Amino acid sequence: MLTRCDGEMVELYAQVSELMLAKQWFLTEGIAWVVKLVHQSPELEKVVANLVNSVNVVGVNEGIKQGFKAALGSVRSVEEVPGYDEGAQDALDTAVKAFDDLHISVLGKVADLMDKPLSVIQ
CATH class of the missing domain: 1.10.287 (Helix Hairpins)
Structure with a gap:
């Protein structure tokens, strides 16, 4: 025993x-x-890249809008200014949501x- x-x-x-x-x-x-x-x-890399790209485009749009206001009269609308991206804010909103909802697959692997x-x- x-x-x-x-x-x-x-x-x-x-x-x-x-x-x-x-x-x-x-x-x-x-x-x-x-x-x-x-x-x-790759999930984090993609989400961060989309977020950064969207922020840059929104920033460019804001610059174009301010430039348009300053040069009012030389073009009829902001959409006519080269480089203006009408969908930039939507893309930024989507990128922010993707960042908030990010799922890192490797964490599931660690839990396993x-x-x-x-x-x-x-």
Whole structure:
């Protein structure tokens, strides 16, 4: 009976040791690994690019509008000014919504590793 208890104790100690190693790895390297994966994710790259592009176009439109007001009389409407993008505000609104609704697929992959041993997680 004592031998069986000793075996169970050894097994429990091994499990606790594995958990301690997993916790240590997660706190020292794992979080940084996840952040790096998120930073490099194609979903984030696409959303940020769309957001930046939309902000730039809206800014250009605002400049054109101000220039149009200053040069009123030389063209009949702001839409006639070269470079004006009538859909810029809608594109910006869409990009902002996409940023707010962003789903990072790698986070699901990380969650799937919950029951895996440290060797698989690494």
